[in-house]
Amino acid sequence: EAGVTQSPTHLIKTRGQQATLRCSPISGHTSVYWYQQALGLGLQFLLWYDEGEERNRGNFPPRFSGRQFPNYSSELNVNALELEDSALYLCASRREPSYGYTFGSGTRLTVV
Amino acid sequence: AQTVTQSQPEMSVQEAETVTLSCTYDTSESDYYLFWYKQPPSRQMILVIRQEAYKQQNATENRFSVNFQKAAKSFSLKISDSQLGDAAMYFCAYRSALTGANSKLTFGKGITLSVRP
Numbered sequence A: 001e002a003g004v005t006q007s008p009t010h011l012i013k014t015r016g017q018q019a020t021l022r023c024s025p026i027s028g029h030t031s032v033y034w035y036q037q038a039l040g041l042g043l044q045f046l047l048w049y050d051e052g053e054e055r056n057r058g059n060f061p062p063r064f065s066g067r068q069f070p071n072y073s074s075e076l077n078v079n080a081l082e083l084e085d086s087a088l089y090l091c092a093s094r095r096e097p098s099y100g101y102t103f104g105s106g107t108r109l110t111v112v
Numbered sequence B: 001a002q003t004v005t006q007s008q009p010e011m012s013v014q015e016a017e018t019v020t021l022s023c024t025y026d027t028s029e030s031d032y033y034l035f036w037y038k039q040p041p042s043r044q045m046i047l048v049i050r051q052e053a054y055k056q057q058n059a060t061e062n063r064f065s066v067n068f069q070k071a072a073k074s075f076s077l078k079i080s081d082s083q084l085g086d087a088a089m090y091f092c093a094y095r096s097a098l099t100g101a102n103s104k105l106t107f108g109k110g111i112t113l114s115v116r117p
Helices: none
Strands: A005-007 A010-013 A019-024 A031-038 A042-050 A053-057 A064-068 A074-078 A087-094 A107-111 B003-005 B010-014 B019-021 B024-026 B032-039 B046-052 B064-069 B074-079 B088-096 B111-116
Touching: A005 A087, A010 A019, A019 A087, A019 A107, A031 A074, A042 A064, A042 A074, A053 A064, A074 A087, B003 B088, B010 B019, B019 B111, B024 B074, B032 B064, B032 B074, B046 B064, B046 B074, B074 B088
Parallel strands: A010 A107, B010 B111
Antiparallel strands: A005 A019, A019 A074, A031 A042, A031 A087, A042 A053, A064 A074, A087 A107, B003 B024, B019 B074, B032 B046, B032 B088, B064 B074, B088 B111
16 A cells, blocks of 8 residues: 655745645545654654544644644645744544554745 | 653764663653654654553553653663664654643653764
């Protein structure tokens, strides 16, 4: 089966712009999780979507938002980009009630 | 809130030797899952091994095994017969067994493992 796919692989934006990151989960997986991996900070939980609804969000400002589409793919939007938003953004999916998470290869966002 | 601590930022091991990566966690829950993930330079997180807290037996996957000490809230990963391909960043992670909002993974900061030929 195809794994979790993320696009784009790399993204360079200017401070103040908006970034859109995309994630396609494994077929049949209804939950999508977004994580931010900034240098030296490990993986920080951003958002969880399930069945098209936002179920939980981490300690991030409202300019981090997203959505999940009927086909369970997901989009992460980051508005008013700041330099410290530069990080690797990882998406993971899982099928309920399995506890296995499969991660994508991430999108490297650089804000200049 | 649950926390996961990996206090060693870096470790090195000689090829074919054994290395142990440490992880401690803090939780008030009695039922949960613990994971070790590997992140090679390709960036993709790969599940190495998982442990269910209600199981006393330590999980084993080929050359990878864990030492799960529930009372001490410790969850270390042992890699036997280390190979060059084991060089990567390793993350310890926790997930509540409860469904709903607690289903997210909580990660430690990771440890960089290098393997010397």
